[in-house]
Amino acid sequence: MHYRTFGRTGWQVSEISFGAWQLGGQWGTVDDEESIGALLQAYEQGINFVDTAELYGAGHSEEVIGESLRRWQGDKVYVATKIQPLRWPDPDDDAPLMRGRYPEWYLREGVDAALTRLGVERLDLLQLHCWAPSALTSLDWLETLNALRVEGKVDRVGVSLRDYRPDEGVDVAALGLVDSIQVIFNLFEQRPTERLFPASAASDTAIIDRVAFDSGSLSGLWTPATYDSWEEGSQQKEMFRGERFTETYERVEALKRLVSPYYSSLAEAAVKYVLSSPEVSTVIAGMSSSRNISRNVGYSDGLPFPEELRAQLADHAWIRNYYQ
Ligand SMILES: NC(=O)c1ccc[n+]([C@@H]2O[C@H](COP(=O)([O-])OP(=O)(O)OC[C@H]3O[C@@H](n4cnc5c(N)ncnc54)[C@H](OP(=O)(O)O)[C@@H]3O)[C@@H](O)[C@H]2O)c1
Numbered sequence: 001m002h003y004r005t006f007g008r009t010g011w012q013v014s015e016i017s018f019g020a021w022q023l024g025g026q027w028g029t030v031d032d033e034e035s036i037g038a039l040l041q042a043y044e045q046g047i048n049f050v051d052t053a054e055l056y057g058a059g060h061s062e063e064v065i066g067e068s069l070r071r072w073q074g075d076k077v078y079v080a081t082k083i084q085p086l087r088w089p090d091p092d093d094d095a096p097l098m099r100g101r102y103p104e105w106y107l108r109e110g111v112d113a114a115l116t117r118l119g120v121e122r123l124d125l126l127q128l129h130c131w132a133p134s135a136l137t138s139l140d141w142l143e144t145l146n147a148l149r150v151e152g153k154v155d156r157v158g159v160s161l162r163d164y165r166p167d168e169g170v171d172v173a174a175l176g177l178v179d180s181i182q183v184i185f186n187l188f189e190q191r192p193t194e195r196l197f198p199a200s201a202a203s204d205t206a207i208i209d210r211v212a213f214d215s216g217s218l219s220g221l222w223t224p225a226t227y228d229s230w231e232e233g234s235q236q237k238e239m240f241r242g243e244r245f246t247e248t249y250e251r252v253e254a255l256k257r258l259v260s261p262y263y264s265s266l267a268e269a270a271v272k273y274v275l276s277s278p279e280v281s282t283v284i285a286g287m288s289s290s291r292n293i294s295r296n297v298g299y300s301d302g303l304p305f306p307e308e309l310r311a312q313l314a315d316h317a318w319i320r321n322y323y324q
Pocket residue numbers: 018019020021022051052082129160161182210211212213214215216219220221267284285286287288289292293295296
């Protein structure tokens with residue numbers, strides 16, 4: 001496992017980290033003991049950063065992570081959690097107002113609840129689960145978070161950008177107002193390299209990459225029968241509904257043909273592509289199987305990404321939002 005500096009914090013975090021949305025139960029039935037086993041396996045293999053949220057299983061993902069930390073005897077594991085806004089903006093709203101979405105009483109209650117669920121005295125990284133640029137001129141949220149830092153309840157603060165809106169993070173990155181920015185960046189969604197990454201590099205703001213596998217499609221393991229194998233009501237069944245599954249599948253097959261001379265699997269190419277941007281501090285891979293944890297840890301080998309492949313990948317960029 002290779003480690004990278006997490007922006008200005010000085011933390012050394014594993015290039016591959018653990019995305020813990022699945023542990024909440026929204027992607028299909030989960031067994032908590034298996035989840036704890038997966039987390040401990042990840043820690044054993046050098047993963048020292050976990051991303052979770054209040055939203056994942058109504059706090060259940062945080063509770064399971066808390067239990068894994070109590071059982072873990074090794075080196076420091078950083079946990080990044082997120083707090084939902086009091087009210088989510090409409091995903092189609094291009095300029096939502098942020099004032100009032102994170103009032104002081106609400107942030108304080110949320111932080112106390114996360115501390116309890118995780119069973120820790122201080123949150124390593126608290127991310128606003130919802131961010132919009134209007135928050136730059138309505139800084140009530142930052143006053144509260146600064147106070148919580150002074151009180152010792154929160155160590156560092158970050159924001160998680162809305163799905164497929166990487167440019168909403170450019171100004172907060174340029175100002176260096178928070179320690180980290182979480183963004184979707186993968187073989188389909190390549191736009192963060194254009195404006196967000198240069199701005200974050202200039203202020204040394206850490207970038208947390210999410211959905212490197214496009215929530216599963218870029219694993220390269222789908223077959224035409226995959227959709228019918230998913231549990232009714234699961235997140236992926238909703239996300240890839242209707243024509244979405246077939247269109248994604250066809251694009252994925254094209255990518256598989258392109259990367260096959262270079263990598264043994266599309267999943268490997270997907271991880272190595274995002275790691276090839278030095279601005280990315282860590283890739284939060286959603287993973288629940290022991291096999292995928294070991295595979296992903298193995299992808300952190302420090303080898304360079306082929307430039308001739310990168311040039312061809314530009315044609316496969318695809319902008320859409322299947323979280324809606
Ligand atoms: N708004 C936000 O802030 C936000 C939104 C979405 C996600 N997130 C965060 O990002 C994390 C990742 O998102 P995600 O889980 O939706 O997407 P993802 O990481 O793109 O994909 C996860 C899927 O890829 C599979 N997989 C992982 N490694 C693999 C490998 N080496 N080979 C083949 N398949 C592999 C997993 O299978 P197995 O489960 O079977 O291992 C799982 O089905 C979440 O857990 C969460 O922490 C944050």
